[in-house]
Amino acid sequence: MSGTWTLPDDLTLPKLPDDHPGAGAPIPSHWSKCFGCGDDQPAGMAMQFTFGEGLEITGMLDVANRYQGGPGFIHGGILSTAFDEAQGMACMVLRRPVVTGHLQIDFAKPIPLGSVLELRARIDGTVRRKVYTSAEARIVEGPFADPDVVVATSRGLFLTVGAQHFDRAKDFVDGIPRSPHGTSSV
């Protein structure tokens, strides 16, 4: 990680909920129309997530041809979206809606189309409404696959928000909201 990112001294680690389903359990999409994880979003990235050990979660992304930036490689914005989604999903254990306040990515290695990316993300701690997260990506299938090589890292600050955050957009929602985890109040 070469970016600048300082964790505050007064971080608190959240406790896992008593009914946490445990490592390996799938994490449902937080919103079926979400570009990152929605299962009713044909234009989206359809990322799949599972709980890991403790506060960690794992997300998978198939790097489709339509995600091309430079010839043959993933677009940096797509990779940033994947991190945003993964780190947001890691916040699910809080059982409160979050939005991204700040995200910073280090693009360490090129990622070719046809890769399967594994993103591991976690909460590093919280301070009031601020949720500090981190994640890293590895290519686990495809031409450059090497599970020992980190190809990108990310740090992100998420903020817990109330229902009023989403109320402001209720007239623009595309689809019938399904919000099992409270990310949408509409």
Ligand SMILES: CCCCCCCCCCCC(=O)SCCNC(=O)CCNC(=O)[C@H](O)C(C)(C)COP(=O)(O)OP(=O)(O)OC[C@H]1O[C@@H](n2cnc3c(N)ncnc32)[C@H](O)[C@@H]1OP(=O)(O)O
């Ligand atoms: C079950 C769940 C599943 C959850 C699963 C969710 C998965 C979702 C994945 C996708 C997530 C997205 O892309 S969300 C879409 C992209 N993001 C957005 O649209 C957010 C747009 N921005 C905003 O709405 C706003 O700026 C907020 C909500 C982020 C913050 O505004 P606010 O609520 O008024 O908070 P505010 O009082 O200003 O700040 C509170 C504290 O945070 C700090 N703070 C605020 N913004 C920043 C910042 N960018 N960088 C540093 N620090 C910041 C302040 O200094 C303050 O610290 P202190 O004084 O306490 O020390």
